Each structure stands twice: as structure tokens, then as C-alpha cells.
Amino acid sequence: MTDAREAAALSAATCAALRPGGGQVAGALPQARQGDVRRGLLILGSKPDPVLPPRASYDAVGCANASGYSAAVHGLPTPRFTVMSAILPAVESGRQSLRALAGQRTDTLYFFPRPRAPRRLKQLTSLFSLVRMQPFYLRRMLRHNGYSYAQFVARDHGYYDHLIRELCDYDRDMLRHIDCKQPSTGAMALAIALAEQPFERYILSGFSFELTHAYGENPEIDQRRSKASRHAETDAAVMGYLARKFGNIFTTEATVHERAGVPFLPVATQTHALSRGDEE
DSSP states (O other): OOOGGGGGGOOHHHHHTOBTTTBOOTTSSTTOOTTOOEEEEEEEOOOSSOOOOOGGGOSEEEEETTTHHHHHHTTOOOOSEEEEETTGGGSHHHHHHHHHTTTOEEEEEEEEOOOOOOHHHHHHSOHHHHHHTSHHHHHHHHHHTTOEEEEEEEOOHHHHHHHHHHHTTTOHHHHHHHHHSOOOHHHHHHHHHHHHSOEEEEEEESOOSBOOBTTBOOHHHHHHTOOBOTTHHHHHHHHHHHHHHHSOEEESOHHHHHHHOOOBOOHHHHHHHHHHHHHO
């Protein structure tokens, strides 16, 4: 397990290595190595009926929470990495997600912890709920469901909070969004990919800024009487900002294009991918 003290390694100099339009450079974060840049990474969300890009347009898949279900249904490669929220074992919708992943696997699993709660809120939260949001409990639930991984990465929430703020250049408007509501696991999957998974381009598919799932009716929708995600405004802002900054983030989803301003995957890229696929 990765030690939480690794958070200290993420300095201003580290994220200064992430240059607009160029993705990552050597030394940006532990897994980013010079010469280890691949063609494309598909970052897959959990929405029903994701609009998938041509298979030859990406080399690997990154997942958020239970989007590995969609990856398996559509015959995609085993996820290179998956980011899972600490909340999954603690709520019914999260447990539904974990059940959907039964028998699946990922190469690297990133545990995304909850932010530190104010003292009064802690007093109102049951000890059992807090226990359920610890790394060991998620690992226990995954083991129970037959889900496997090669590496489990557990870091303090401060690591990811610092990462997203650095990537967004401490922009005042972006900080306002982040302080209001932290990014979702899906948006954090994009941030981790930019920082630690070197690819020439990143493709966002299966995102809708809603609570809908490909693997069943999300019980949270009935509880809240709304499909809208509480993370929607922050996610749209973060995705749009990072797309403008780096210039190599694209989407196949009309909602992400319209709401976040992320450009569609270029037709030329898709055409080239299809021709390459025919050759292969």
C-alpha cells in the first residue's frame, strides 16, 4: 500500500512539470517516466449506453467507481487503473456499485478518501459509517465480491485536493467550485491520469453529470428525487478547465461537450483509428 506521506512528494515544482498541450514530463509523479507515453487513454464513466470511441483510438482504459462494469460489457481491456470513492461501502448506491463489479479486476486501484469532516459533523456520523469509509473496509468488500487488483494505492485526501488545485493553477473561479463541492471520482480519475498516466490524449466517455448507472437504477435518485449529481457544476468546470489547459482532452459525449466545453474527439483521429483497426 502506498504510504500517505507520499502526498508530500507533490510539490509546486512537481505540478509545474505539467505543461499545457504537452501532457506530462519525466518526474511529474512516481509513475510518469520519460519515453513511456502511449497513444490514448479512455476514461470511462458509469452512465448507461456510453458513446465509445473507435477501439484503435486508445491503448488503455481508466475507470471510476463501477464503470468497470461497462468496460466488461462492451469487451474493453482490463482497466489500467480504477479510482474508487471511500463512500462506496457506506451507502446503498455504493454497495450496488460494488456488487456490479463482482468477479472483475483492475491493474491499479486508487482509494479516493472523503474530505475531513467538521467536528460537529463527525459527532453526528456513526462510528460504523466512519469505519466503512476506511481503505481496509473497501478492500474487504471487494474481496468478498471477487474483485481483484495488482496494486492498491491509499493516500490522504489532502494529496488529491492539492493535486486538483495545482492542475487548475489555483484559478480563483476554479477554487470557488472546488471549495463548494469536491470533484467526483470521475473528474479525479482524469486528474490522476494527467498526473500519473502519460498518454498523448485522454478521451472522456460515459459521463453525463447525473446519478444514472449502466448496471441498474441508482437508489439515490429516488431518495433525492433528482438525477442530477451534486458534483455536476464542479466536474464540468474542472473538465473544461483542464481541456483548455492541456489541449489533449477530448470527449465522445454531447453532454460533456455542451456543458463543460470539452472538444469532441477529432474526426481525423477517429478516421485514422478506424483505418488502423482495419489494418490490424
